[in-house]
Amino acid sequence: xxxxxxxxxxxxxxxxxxxxxxxxxxxxxxxxxxxxxxxxxxxxxxxxxxxxxxxxxxxxxxxxxxxxxxxxxxxxxxxxxxxxxxxxxxxxxxxxxxxxxxxxxxxxxxxxxxxxxxxxxxxxxxxxxxxxxxxxxxxxxxxxxxxxxxxxxxxxxxxxxxxxxxxxxxxxxxxxxxxxxxxxxxxxxxxxxxxxxxxxxxxxxxxxxxxxxxxxxxxxxxxxxxxxxxxxxxxxxxxxxxxxxxxxxxxxxxxxxxxxxxxxxxxxxxxxxxxxxxxxxxxxxxxxxxxxxxxxx
Amino acid sequence: xxxxxxxxxxxxxxxxxxxxxxxxxxxxxxxxxxxxxxxxxxxxxxxxxxxxxxxxxxxxxxxxxxxxxxxxxxxxxxxxxxxxxxxxxxxxxxxxxxxxxxxxxxxxxxxxxxxxxxxxxxxxxxxxxxxxxxxxxxxxxxxxxxxxxxxxxxxxxxxxxxxxxxxxxxxxxxxxxxxxxxxxxxxxxxxxxxxxxxxxxxxxxxxxxxxxxxxxxxxxxxxxxxxxxxxxxxxxxxxxxxxxxxxxxxxxxxxxxxxxxxxxxxxxxxxxxxxxxxxxxxxxxxxxxxxxxxxxxxxxxxxxxxxxxxxxxxxxxxxxxxxxxxxxxxxxxxxxxxxxxxxxxxxxxxxxxxxxx
Numbered sequence: 250x251x252x253x254x255x256x257x258x259x260x261x262x263x264x265x266x267x268x269x270x271x272x273x274x275x276x277x278x279x280x281x282x283x284x285x286x287x288x289x290x291x292x293x294x295x296x297x298x299x300x301x302x303x304x305x306x307x308x309x310x311x312x313x314x315x316x317x318x319x320x321x322x323x324x325x326x327x328x329x330x331x332x333x334x335x336x337x338x339x340x341x342x343x344x345x346x347x348x349x350x351x352x353x354x355x356x357x358x359x360x361x362x363x364x365x366x367x368x369x370x371x372x373x374x375x376x377x378x379x380x381x382x383x384x385x386x387x388x389x390x391x392x393x394x395x396x397x398x399x400x401x402x403x404x405x406x407x408x409x410x411x412x413x414x415x416x417x418x419x420x421x422x423x424x425x426x427x428x429x430x431x432x433x434x435x436x437x438x439x440x441x442x443x444x445x446x447x448x449x450x451x452x453x454x455x456x457x458x459x460x461x462x463x464x465x466x467x468x469x470x471x472x473x474x475x476x477x478x479x480x481x482x483x484x485x486x487x488x489x490x491x492x493x494x495x496x497x498x499x500x501x502x503x504x505x506x507x508x509x510x511x512x513x514x515x516x517x518x519x520x521x522x523x524x525x526x527x528x529x530x531x532x533x534x535x536x537x538x539x540x541x542x543x544x545x546x
Numbered sequence: 547x548x549x550x551x552x553x554x555x556x557x558x559x560x561x562x563x564x565x566x567x568x569x570x571x572x573x574x575x576x577x578x579x580x581x582x583x584x585x586x587x588x589x590x591x592x593x594x595x596x597x598x599x600x601x602x603x604x605x606x607x608x609x610x611x612x613x614x615x616x617x618x619x620x621x622x623x624x625x626x627x628x629x630x631x632x633x634x635x636x637x638x639x640x641x642x643x644x645x646x647x648x649x650x651x652x653x654x655x656x657x658x659x660x661x662x663x664x665x666x667x668x669x670x671x672x673x674x675x676x677x678x679x680x681x682x683x684x685x686x687x688x689x690x691x692x693x694x695x696x697x698x699x700x701x702x703x704x705x706x707x708x709x710x711x712x713x714x715x716x717x718x719x720x721x722x723x724x725x726x727x728x729x730x731x732x733x734x735x736x737x738x739x740x741x742x743x744x745x746x747x748x749x750x751x752x753x754x755x756x757x758x759x760x761x762x763x764x765x766x767x768x769x770x771x772x773x774x775x776x777x778x779x780x781x782x783x784x785x786x787x788x789x790x791x792x793x794x795x796x797x798x799x800x801x802x803x804x805x806x807x808x809x810x811x812x813x814x815x816x817x818x819x820x821x822x823x824x825x826x827x828x829x830x831x832x833x834x835x836x837x838x839x840x841x842x843x844x845x846x847x848x849x850x851x852x853x854x855x856x857x858x859x860x861x862x863x864x865x866x867x868x869x870x871x872x873x874x875x876x877x878x879x880x881x882x883x884x885x886x887x888x889x890x891x892x893x894x895x896x897x898x899x900x901x902x903x
Contacts, residue, residue, distance in 0.1 A: 286677050286680070334875060334879070337879050338878065338879065341878075341882065343623070343676045343677060343680075344617065344623050344820075345878050345882060347623065347677070347680055348812060348813075348816055348874055348878055349874070349875050349878050349879075351625075351809055351812070351871075351874070352809075352813075352870075352871040352872070352874035352875040352878075353871065353875065354871075355806070355809060355867050355868070355870060355871035355874075356867070356868050356871035356872060356875075358867070359863075359864040359865075359867035359868045359871070360864070360868060362861075362864050363861045363864040363865075363868075473684070473688075476681045476684060476685075477685075480678070480681055484677065484678075519688075519692075520688060520689060520692040523684075523685040523688045523689050524685075524689065526681065526682070526685045527667075527670065527682060527685050527686075527689070530670045530673075530674060530678060530681075530682050530685075531669070531670055531673075534670075534673055534674055534678055
């Protein structure tokens with residue numbers, strides 16, 4: 250176990266971490282805009298990947314067309330979920346909202362298994378070469394692309410929230426809903442849009458992962474891994490979400506290294522983030538960049 | 547949070563004694579007694595299938611009751627209840643197999659052990675609330691699941707753990723009927739315990755923490771103590787329920803306590819009514835019978851065009867999961883106070899008939 254293995258794991262960690270960061274960002278987007286903790290975030294990845302796979306395999310459309318069709322579908326789907334299921338729950342206590350998204354995630358997962366089966370399906374080949382060489386390390390082309398896509402998405406988010414009218418409206422809503430409403434911002438539109446964006450961007454991440462690992466229900470595990478990331482960064486910080494995602498990605502691959510070399514337990518990669526999560530919550534409950542709640546009576 | 551004290555029109559309580567009494571009317575007291583006697587008397591003629599369902603309702607109801615203490619009465623959120631349920635199951639089997647302590651004593655001991663674990667994971671609850679706590683308990687679920695798979699000395703690893711049937715003084719609950727009486731006794735004891743807890747000072751303190759924790763703290767309620775206490779109590783009941791489950795199935799598998807079961811527990815108390823003791827039982831019955839209902843429906847549709855088109859027969863498992871999720875969502879949107887509230891309204895309607903509003 251020399252540097253090669255460790256380096257490989259770290260590269261993996263960075264790449265997977267960037268994807269966690271993207272998904273965490275979507276999660277934070279929904280949380281900031283509409284105060285909903287979305288336990289069904291991982292299912293957005295799952296549905297997006299399956300739908301894209303379906304377009305490509307069943308209808309044999311070119312990848313670019315299929316991909317954009319998927320994005321359009323997911324945007325509509327996100328808005329639909331928000332309008333039909335979450336809008337009636339505005340003003341309800343936290344537990345109701347959490348339970349509704351959990352219920353959604355069960356339904357979506359079961360429905361996907363029902364529709365597409367439980368077996369992992371390989372994604373159609375999109376790149377001519379599966380892997381490329383980076384400093385002597387093998388990197389999957391799709392993962393290499395995913396770094397580029399992740400950075401592009403992050404920059405896109407930055408531009409959107411800093412300079413566009415809708416982005417500013419969303420920030421205003423996140424800051425104070427009543428004030429935003431009195432300034433003429435349509436809260437309903439902001440909520441619906443935040444779900445649409447979140448579903449679309451999650452889909453991008455889902456498709457990228459599916460290219461490497463194939464499409465299967467294990468994709469929704471990403472939605473669970475997002476929690477350590479967002480807690481680490483603070484629930485309402487986009488920058489924190491990205492950093493948190495990267496840290497969790499590196500950390501879990503670091504744990505994998507320690508596990509494989511010294512311990513031999515075999516499953517630290519999936520559990521280590523949760524130990525860290527508990528420790529962070531004990532020491533610094535609002536994360537690295539989260540807003541501390543100050544309550545007045 | 548669903549309001550336990552949301553009373554229908556015409557139900558006034560004008561004295562302290564009236565406010566703390568368990569039964570509203572003598573009628574409901576007698577109804578409960580009659581139902582209990584009928585259940586005990588009729589159990590021998592019930593089929594094994596019905597008995598199994600009743601036993602499952604009993605085991606789950608005890609655990610769900612624990613969850614209702616945390617979620618319904620104290621207003622905390624726990625998404626890791628199945629892990630505590632599983633811990634109780636393994637602990638009881640372990641105590642019985644390893645130390646030879648009779649099952650009768652192993653079950654409460656398992657409850658105590660689970661309490662310790664619950665308190666440990668409840669420690670973050672002293673500082674956290676709402677979402678953060680939900681996520682912390684989610685972590686507890688995964689950590690404990692991993693522990694079950696890893697700790698061979700405790701759970702038997704992937705092979706699972708065998709559990710002996712319930713026995714006391716040579717009397718062995720080897721048949722479903724006998725075990726049904728054991729579970730019934732436990733259900734009665736646990737429900738009476740919790741009902742009375744909620745009439746005591748500690749119970750009222752928990753409710754105060756739920757309703758407005760800052761005011762509660764100003765009135766001299768120790769928040770840390772009561773939040774951790776509620777977690778400990780909930781884990782205790784989860785442990786008891788899990789231990790009963792283990793000695794009923796006589797085999798505990800590490801795969802049985804996933805997050806789906808945790809969600810089912812939450813579904814039970816939401817459907818039954820948060821902060822309602824009897825509602826817990828109704829919600830559990832609903833949740834246990836729902837999959838059977840789905841099975842019945844698919845059975846009715848088998849052979850028809852719908853069955854062929856959707857492949858219902860092979861996908862009943864997914865249909866069940868979808869039904870669970872849909873039930874939770876529909877209840878939250880249309881009946882957030884649960885079955886218990888609906889039941890109170892029905893009773894009030896007939897009580898005031900024909901002058902109900």
